[in-house]
Amino acid sequence: QSALTQPASVSGSPGQSIAISCTGTSSDIGSYNYVSWYQQHPGKAPKLMIFDVSNRPSGVSNRFSGSKSGNTASLTISGLQAEDEADYYCISYTTSSTWVFGGGTKLTVL
């Protein structure tokens, strides 16, 4: 149950687009379309931003989008805003009937 691999940090200027990758294996991301993305602000509980690879829960801005290719999932945030600055985590279901998070990515809005 190794953690999924995410970049430790990404940054972008307001209005720009950024992408965060999440790399797993054929035992997790590669086997299912059960990848979700969470946003977490300091001291707060995580908030679901994307489920099932590319679906947005109601109320989440359409500036957030998700995709997957092979063993790698990606979260793209377009039109960066100051309030997007947070930690982002991917999570995937696995062939062992467990779940595994990525290590997390700190997004800095310059």
Added chain:
Amino acid sequence: EVQLVESGGGLVQPGGSLRLSCAASGFNISSYYMHWVRQAPGKGLVWVSRISSDGRSTSYADSVKGRFTISRDNAKNTLYVQMNSLRAEDTAVYYCAARKRDGNNFNDYWGQGTLVTVSS
């Protein structure tokens, strides 16, 4: 208002036990898969355990398998985790989460967490 409230955290010595509870209000957990997720101070989220809506199916991260037991009481609208043989590396904020597909949407609720500190 939908709410999940964790309780039972605190300071415990290595080798000790603790039972966390997660009380739900504003919705019925009986149709939700329930999870425990932890976050060590300054670290990332780590999935710990999951229980099916009827309680018949459970799964655990390797790091807690054999030491932690997840359970639920749908009549009390409450989730539990019994944590035994605690280690220093179990120190973390423990969150409970309720997750369920609802048509084209996804209901996903989290508590604010309870801190467990394992130290002598």
